[in-house]
Amino acid sequence: xxxxxxxxxxxxxxxxxxxxxxxxxxxxxxxxxxxxxxxxxxxxxxxxxxxxxxxxxxxxxxxxxxxxxxxxxxxxxxxxxxxxxxxxxxxxxxxxxxxxxxxxxxxxxxxxxxxxxxxxxxxxxxxxxxxxxxxxxxxxxxxxxxxxxxxxxxxxxxxxxxxxxxxxxxxxxxxxxxxxxxxxxxxxxxxxxxxxxxxxxxxxxxxxxxxxxxxxxxxxxxxxxxxxxxxxxxxxxxxxxxxxxxxxxxxxxxxxxxxxxxxxxxxxxxxxxxxxxxxxxxxxxxxxxxxxxxxxxxxxxxxxxxxxxxxxxxxxxxxxxxxxxxxxxxxxxxxxxxxxxxxxxxxxxxxxxxxxxxxxxxxxxxxxxxxxxxxxxxxxxxxxxxxxxxxxxxxxxxxxxxxxxxxxxxxxxxxxxxxxxxxxxxxxxxxxxxxxxxxxxx
Amino acid sequence: xxxxxxxxxxxxxxxxxxxxxxxxxxxxxxxxxxxxxxxxxxxxxxxxxxxxxxxxxxxxxxxxxxxxxxxxxxxxxxxxxxxxxxxxxxxxxxxxxxxxxxxxxxxxxxxxxxxxxxxxxxxxxxxxxxxxxxxxxxxxxxxxxxxxxxxxxxxxxxxxxxxxxxxxxxxxxxxxxxxxxxxxxxxxxxxxxxxxxxxxxxxxxxxxxxxxxxxxxxxxxxxxxxxxxxxxxxxxxxxxxxxxxxxxxxxxxxxxxxxxxxxxxxxxxxxxxxxxxxxxxxxxxxxxxxxxxxxxxxxxxxxxxxxxxxxx
Numbered sequence: 190x191x192x193x194x195x196x197x198x199x200x201x202x203x204x205x206x207x208x209x210x211x212x213x214x215x216x217x218x219x220x221x222x223x224x225x226x227x228x229x230x231x232x233x234x235x236x237x238x239x240x241x242x243x244x245x246x247x248x249x250x251x252x253x254x255x256x257x258x259x260x261x262x263x264x265x266x267x268x269x270x271x272x273x274x275x276x277x278x279x280x281x282x283x284x285x286x287x288x289x290x291x292x293x294x295x296x297x298x299x300x301x302x303x304x305x306x307x308x309x310x311x312x313x314x315x316x317x318x319x320x321x322x323x324x325x326x327x328x329x330x331x332x333x334x335x336x337x338x339x340x341x342x343x344x345x346x347x348x349x350x351x352x353x354x355x356x357x358x359x360x361x362x363x364x365x366x367x368x369x370x371x372x373x374x375x376x377x378x379x380x381x382x383x384x385x386x387x388x389x390x391x392x393x394x395x396x397x398x399x400x401x402x403x404x405x406x407x408x409x410x411x412x413x414x415x416x417x418x419x420x421x422x423x424x425x426x427x428x429x430x431x432x433x434x435x436x437x438x439x440x441x442x443x444x445x446x447x448x449x450x451x452x453x454x455x456x457x458x459x460x461x462x463x464x465x466x467x468x469x470x471x472x473x474x475x476x477x478x479x480x481x482x483x484x485x486x487x488x489x490x491x492x493x494x495x496x497x498x499x500x501x502x503x504x505x506x507x508x509x510x511x512x513x514x515x516x517x518x519x520x521x522x523x524x525x526x527x528x529x530x531x532x533x534x535x536x537x538x539x540x541x542x543x544x545x546x547x548x549x550x551x552x553x554x555x556x557x558x559x560x561x562x563x564x565x566x567x568x569x570x571x572x573x574x575x576x577x578x579x580x581x582x583x584x585x586x587x588x589x590x591x592x593x594x595x596x597x598x599x600x601x602x603x604x605x606x607x608x609x610x611x612x613x614x615x616x617x618x619x620x621x622x623x624x625x626x627x628x629x630x631x
Numbered sequence: 632x633x634x635x636x637x638x639x640x641x642x643x644x645x646x647x648x649x650x651x652x653x654x655x656x657x658x659x660x661x662x663x664x665x666x667x668x669x670x671x672x673x674x675x676x677x678x679x680x681x682x683x684x685x686x687x688x689x690x691x692x693x694x695x696x697x698x699x700x701x702x703x704x705x706x707x708x709x710x711x712x713x714x715x716x717x718x719x720x721x722x723x724x725x726x727x728x729x730x731x732x733x734x735x736x737x738x739x740x741x742x743x744x745x746x747x748x749x750x751x752x753x754x755x756x757x758x759x760x761x762x763x764x765x766x767x768x769x770x771x772x773x774x775x776x777x778x779x780x781x782x783x784x785x786x787x788x789x790x791x792x793x794x795x796x797x798x799x800x801x802x803x804x805x806x807x808x809x810x811x812x813x814x815x816x817x818x819x820x821x822x823x824x825x826x827x828x829x830x831x832x833x834x835x836x837x838x839x840x841x842x843x844x845x846x847x848x849x850x851x852x853x854x855x856x857x858x859x860x861x862x863x864x865x866x867x868x869x870x871x872x873x874x875x876x877x878x879x880x881x882x883x884x885x886x887x888x889x890x891x892x893x894x895x896x897x898x899x900x901x902x903x904x905x906x907x908x909x910x911x912x913x914x915x916x917x918x919x920x921x922x923x924x925x926x927x928x929x930x931x932x933x934x935x936x937x938x939x940x941x942x943x
Contacts, residue, residue, distance in 0.1 A: 225811060232748075232783075347738065350728065373733030377706070429706065429731065436699040469699040474687075477698060518690040519888055559862045559890075593765055593860055623761075629721040631697045 309343035309351070312624030314398045322614035326606050334359055336397055340627070348373060354396065365396070365420070379427045387419035387448070388427075388440045388465040389483045390508040390531045399630040401527070401554050401564060401588075403600045403616040407580050408548035408570035412506065412535040414450025419485065421448045421461060436469040444487070451504060451573075452487030459501065461487030475517045483508035491539050502538030504573070509533075525556040535573045546571035554586075562588040578607035595621040657681075659796055662708040662735075664719050665692055666913040667775045668745065668784065670921040672712055674810040675788045679799050685723075688913025691888045693765075693860070697722040705730035708741070710795065712788065715746035718772035740795060745787045746772065749780040752841045764858025776843035776910055778818045781921055782811045817922055821847065821929045828936045834875060834903070835884040836894060839910040847929070852878055855885070855894055863893045875901040882935060884908045887915070906935050 315337045320329045341353040349369050356365040368383025386394050392409055405416050413419050423444035430437040446454030446461040454460065463485040471477045485506040509532045516525040532549040548570020556562045568582035582604040589597045600616040661682045663669040669684035676682065683704055686695045692714070705711065705726055713719055727735060727742075734741035746769075753771035755763070774780045789807035793800035829848035833840075836855040844851045853874055857867035874880075875897070883905045885894045891905065898905040908928050909915045918927050 224815065225808065228782075344737070347736075370728065372728050372731065373736060374731075377731045379729060379731055429702070436703055438699070467699075471698065471700050477700075479699075514696075516696060518687050521696075522691050522694055522888060523890060592761070594761055626717065626720050626765075628697065628725045629694065631725075 307343070309341040309353075310625035312340045312622055312627055314338040314340070314620060314622045316397060317619040318403065319617045320614055321617075322612065324604070324612035324614055325610045326604070326608070326612065336363075336365070338365065338396060338398065340624075342625070345369060368425075377428055381425040382423075384422040385420065385425060387421065387442060387444065387463050387485065388425065389413065389419050389463060389485055389506065390481060390510040390533065391512060391529060392531060393418040395630075398596075398620050398622070401529075401552070401562075402566060402584060402586055403598055403618045404584075404602070406531070406550035406552075406566065406570075407568040407582050407604075408531065408533050408550055411570040411572045411580065412533045412546060412548055414448055414452075414490070414573075417449065419448045419451055419461075419463075421445055421452070423460075434470075436467075438467045438469075440465040440467070446487050447490075448487070449490065451490055451506075453490035454488055455501065459488045461485065476513070476515045479510075479512040479514070481508075481510040483510070489537055489539060502540065504535065504537040506536075507534045523556070523559050526553065528553045533570075537573050539574065544574060544576040546573050546576035560590040562586075562590075564588075572607065580607055581605045594623070595619070659709045659792065660707050661710045661712060662704050663712040664714055664723060665775075665911055667911050667921060667924070668712045668714065668788075670912045670919075670924075671781060671784050671810070672788050674921070675785050675803055675807045676792055677802065677806050679796065679802060680792070684913075685726075686911075688909060688911035688918065689887050689915075691886070692718055692911070693721060695719070695722045697726045699729075701726050702729050705735060706732050708732060708735050710741045710743060710791065711735035712743045712745060714772050714775065715744035716751065716769045716772035716774070717767050740791070743787065743791045745784045746770075746774060748787055749774045749783045750777065750842070752845060753838065764856070765860030767859070771838055771841045773839045773910060774842045776840060776924075777846040778814050778821070778925060779846065780842060782814055785810050785814075813922070817925065821925050824929050824933050825849075828933070831882070831936060832878050832880045833882040833884055834871065834880055834897070836886055836889045839886055840884055840908070843910075843928070847932075849932075852880060855883065855889075855897065868893060868897060872897055872900045875903055882906055882932070886910055904935055906931060908932070 315334070317332070317334050318329070319332050321331065335358050336356040337358075339353075339355045339357060341355075342351070344350045349371050351369045352366065353364075354366040356363045364384055366383070366385045368381045368385045371378075371380045371382075374380055386396075388394055392400065392405060393413060405418070409418050410416055421444035423442060425440060425442040427438055427440040430439055440463075442463040442465075444452075444461040444463070446452050446459045448461065452461045463483065465481060465483045467479070467481045469477065469479045483506070485504075485508075487504055489502045489504040491502060511528075511530050513528040514526070528551075530549065530551040532547070534547045535545070537544045537546070548568075550566055550568045550570075552564060552566035554562055554564035564586040566582075566584045566586070568580070568584070570580060572578045572580070582602060584600055584602045586598060586600045588599075591597070596619070598618045598620075600618075602612070602614050602616060604612045604614075606612070658679050658681045659676065661669075661672050661676065661680050663672055663682065663684045665686050666684040666688040669682045672680065673682045685701050685704065686692045708730075711727065713723065727737070732741075733739065736742060751770035751774055753767070755766055755768060755770075759766060759768050775784065785807045789803045792803045796803075825847040830850055831848070832850045832852045833844065834853045834855065835844075835851055838854060838856075838859055840849070840851065843849070853871050855863050855868075855871070857864055880901065880903050883894045883898055883903050885891060885905060885907050887907050887909050891907070894905045897903065908931060909918055909924070912918055912921055912924050914924075915927060918924050
């Protein structure tokens with residue numbers, strides 16, 4: 190059975206045509222069998238027309254390299270990426286099915302045009318930010334365009350896929366994430382290697398365009414090293430833990446140990462490690478709960494690196510996260526609610542001693558129309574490098590999606606900083622995505 | 632202290648590297664993206680397969696939440712059957728990637744896109760931009776609403792099942808042939824029921840019924856959505872009402888997951904009847920399989936179009 194070629198498996202008839210001749214279905218109803226045979230014959234002819242068109246194209250592309258491979262259903266035919274390859278290759282088959290063009294299709298550009306099939310999916314997400322109101326602490330300008338994200342995603346080979354996320358700021362380009370994923374490792378492991386956002390809680394893993402607010406919560410900035418959070422180069426391994434009750438996933442990550450504001454590594458041995466446990470359960474068809482616990486350890490980013498040779502101070506982080514989602518399936522495009530909360534504890538050793546700080550945010554986002562969302566968020570967090578200083582904030586957001594590919598958002602934010610200064614601001618954001626259709630966030 | 636990071640890392644990794652799960656023998660486990668495919672796959676596979684669908688028939692198949700519980704389903708699957716044509720582009724790829732299941736990765740034998748042989752309509756020609764809305768560049772993915780495509784789907788599934796389980800090839804082939812026979816017979820009945828209304832002009836909410844309309848002779852003259860995926864706008868709605876009056880459109884067909892407010896307003900203004908027509912198995916309680924999908928929809932259409940006192 191292994192001898193069945195790729196083409197025969199794609200070709201419906203390649204397998205079904207022998208069936209009537211085997212006598213399996215002639216007996217009960219000859220008339221129906223006759224009709225069926227006629228239809229199969231039609232399908233077969235249709236398929237052969239398409240196949241010969243594809244073969245002709247292949248021959249044209251290969252320009253004389255293999256003129257001999259014109260025989261039907263030869264072994265070389267699977268070289269045509271007709272079925273499971275990138276979607277662009279599927280167009281010709283469907284086009285013929287729809288009564289569209291058939292026969293030899295023109296190949297635009299030069300001979301290498303076919304190689305575009307293997308180009309990665311490319312998308313660019315633009316992100317324009319604005320701010321109005323007074324804030325003495327963070328001097329964000331009235332308009333800026335930080336971090337437009339360019340994504341390149343493709344399957345590398347049967348064993349791996351690659352994802353690149355480049356952040357284009359106004360002043361430079363930064364590799365936000367760039368990793369290869371091995372989804373088919375033995376033992377049910379899912380491994381990622383490269384630079385990535387650490388699996389610490391929920392918000393830390395989100396790219397800017399997926400964050401449900403314009404800013405990130407204060408606790409991210411205060412305890413995870415700034416707006417960017419923990420992001421570093423290393424290895425991540427995740428495994429599902431089989432059990433009869435819930436979805437349970439354990440992730441272990443090992444990083445170089447450099448993540449601005451949190452971890453800093455001066456030697457190869459000063460790695461940062463991270464563990465994350467995620468539990469998920471559907472409560473009803475519409476409601477589900479997602480819980481997580483995270484732990485991270487690394488050498489503190491204390492700025493000064495005197496005293497080489499002595500043990501450098503460490504930072505330990507513990508996080509708990511909870512997400513409750515509600516989305517009634519029958520009205521899933523109109524109504525939904527997501528409640529989120531994260532609590533983070535930081536125990537940071539510095540040259541001046543240990544600082545134990547903690548913080549949290551709680552938020553709720555409600556979708557009240559096909560394109561309308563509103564949300565609130567409450568923030569409170571001490572600062573990692575000085576646990577006595579505590580900032581608080583409250584925000585209200587309103588989001589409108591003109592389409593699935595653009596988003597307008599306004600956020601009213603009130604902040605009270607530890608130094609005593611207060612700010613009341615209106616932030617706004619326009620995001621737009623061009624290129625390949627990415628996956629929806631969850 | 633110096634050893635702590637390494638020790639912690641090693642123990643974290645060790646905890647993860649448990650023995651791989653042993654897979655039980657028995658029926659092939661099929662996971663389909665929609666209930667329509669699940670119904671057809673069950674027809675073909677009989678008791679040699681266990682079929683489970685991800686999206687429910689009453690939800691919009693473009694917007695399914697990629698819940699982790701689906702990862703567990705996919706982890707066990709021997710075959711994943713998808714509608715394709717980018718219908719599932721927003722939710723299925725991350726699930727497949729996280730499934731840790733090499734059998735169902737795109738390109739593997741266990742990944743079956745049944746659209747490849749089907750008759751696909753609405754393949755855009757010329758320049759395609761998102762100004763056209765959430766257009767499907769590979770054609771209309773709602774092709775299962777044509778029973779002829781149902782046959783092609785069944786034969787594709789039979790071929791793939793036979794390839795994976797050659798010992799049951801005869802059974803799969805016979806069951807597929809039987810399904811095709813029954814679908815032919817039912818198709819004739821549905822055609823006969825719809826025959827009096829050939830050329831009937833209708834308006835639909837989304838472009839879900841293109842294949843259905845083509846097969847049963849309905850003429851779709853407009854859409855409630857101004858562009859695919861874009862909700863109705865007042866200007867478009869007014870234009871549509873005028874056009875419906877001009878062309879004497881009697882029916883507005885709406886998928887069960889869309890809001891009825893605008894369709895009803897259009898119905899009131901134009902005199903057309905609003906009909907909720909499930910495009911999928913499971914879209915209404917009584918639609919429990921692929922045959923009942925057409926039984927239900929053809930039945931609803933005929934009773935809506937039949938005039939009081941009409942002899943037809």
